Amino acid sequence: MSRAGPTRFTGRTALLTAAASGIGEATAHRLAAEGASVLVTDVDAEGARRVAEEIGAQGGRARHRALDVTSVDAWTEAVEAVTSWTGHLDVLHLNAGQNFPGAAHELDDAAWHDQLRLCLDSVFYGVRAAVPLLSTARGAVVITSSVHAVIGFKGFPAYAAAKGGINALVRQLAVEYAGQIRFNAVLPGAVATALWAETPPEYKAQTIARTPVGRLGAPEDIAAAVAFLASEDASFVTGQNLLVDGGRSISSQE
Template sequence: MQRFSGKTAVVTGAAGGIGAATALRLASEGATVILADIADAAGQAVVERIVAGGARAAYVHCDVSSPEHWERLRDRTHEIAGPADVVHNNAFIHLPGAAHELTADAWDREISVNLKALYLAARTFLDDLRSTKGCFVATSSVHANFGLPGNPAYAAAKGGICALIRQLAVEYGPDVRFNSVLPGPILTDVWDEVSEEDQRMSARATALDRLGAADEVASAVAFLASADASYITGTELVVDGGWSVKKESK
């Protein structure tokens, strides 16, 4: 399928994990992809993989908590490929700790990277998406719906993403569609420091009895960004192998 032929996609947090998988997926379906991250070497490596496959891509250094970086990302996108048709707001930071132990600086950093960035992304690329009748997909998390110990700022930010996506869908429809994906236990580099035993426990907590892959979340993002989801906006697509329903059944 070439659902994104002739379209321009911007993906943040694209140097690895879900972001890299999404960039590769959109490129494989014809998009010119602008990858944004702060991990420059890793981001450029993903670009090289895309280009080696015959698609177009470029990398832009971007701290998603900075309004100036967002403006530069938009300007570089226009220079390279024109206005954006798709924006995938995916970059995140996770600083675990109980609420009474988390420092105010850590709280502010998580909210800034995980939630403020969504506001900055939507504001910066709104004119593009209006002109292209495009779509915006944000990566939230099942943490938005469930209380899990040690994640107060992360949960607050991810819940805020879902609320803001609903608000943006109402404010800017019918011109632009806004949706979010809520991954569950997805095996990415974040899991490198998790023991095999804890990984198995997480897998058993899903209805499918396994951890998910970044490619599986990328498939959900590509669906929401495509014309196949043309009547879907303001919604949350959970990609967790049944983790949520199994948790609710207890």
């Protein structure tokens, strides 16, 4: 991406999770292109390294780090890494998630708990670890939720519960840390990432038909929304759940 555009994040440091692919990767590129120093993290350390190296090759400033968001200790170390790199944290993008499908009567305890741990517990761990640095910087947190938090899709009760928990949590945190840290969530609709690679073509076609803008989202569509919410352009926006779904959530199911 060209570095000629606006530089809303010059002098800012951003930590992103699950940034080795998809929405997180696109957001890392977007924030770096707008001037941020970006700590690219993922449980996939090699993937995180690749993204950081690509940003560096394009003239941006990035480091990478292995971070399993479900590990409390790894969160402590990641925040320490930011402190010793730039000394401040301005943007935290909590993006990790994947589906553990299965109707409620079929889902075992392990799948339910794994889903909540990956999508919701991890948000609590990340926020708890980063609040001291973020509040010093008057920072912003953006959490990736999902359209599943606001409409029911058969077969995803644990995912819906975890993402719905994020939506409630951003309101709570926005009030709790008002005047120090802004908290918002993006709720993507169907976005063409690895999560969709193995989706049957007929289901993909049906999803597009039910999406008013007539296409799947691109990771860059979500990155643009994350960048807005993380930037000073959104300084009057906190505690919000922004649907970025091509209108999927406001169209009929016909």
